[in-house]
Amino acid sequence: MGATAAKLDIGVVVAVGAGAEPIAAAAxxxxxxVQRxxxxxxxxxxxxxxxAPGDVILFKSSRDSGLRYLGDRITxxxxxxxSEDGSTHA
Structure with missing residues (x-):
């Protein structure tokens, strides 16, 4: 995932927790x-x-990490x- 993010020219990879260290290292x-x-x-x-205005954020997480809820919170x-199905709308 980290190497793919770099290949896609993702501006910043924010790796959360020790479990994301392999992603951070590869990126x-x-x-x-990379920010940890x-x-x-x-x-x-x-x-x-x-x-910044116009930025797009991609949250990649495991089900139990809580990052899905971080995406909701920031949105x-x-x-x-x-929406009622849990999807976000800008």
């Missing part, structure tokens, strides 16, 4: 800019600092909404 080795966060709250603060904070 960094492939030339991507220890938990979801740190990732939230980090993403808000990095976010709502940035003026988007959530």
């Amino acid at each position: 960094q080795a492939a030339g991507a800019h 966060a220890t938990d979801v709250e740190e990732a939230h603060r980090m993403v808000l600092q990095l976010l 709502v904070e940035q003026g988007g909404s959530l």
Whole structure:
């Protein structure tokens, strides 16, 4: 995943938690800019600092990591909404 992010010229890879270290290492080795966060709250603060108008965020997570909810949280904070099926709308 990390090497693919670098290949796709993703601006910043934010890796959250120790379990994401292989992704962070592969992204960094492939030339991507990598930020590491220890938990979801740190990732939230980090993403808000990095976010600029027009940016697109891709959240890749395991079911139990909580990053899906971080995506929902940031969407709502940035003026988007959530539909009944849980999908987000800007």
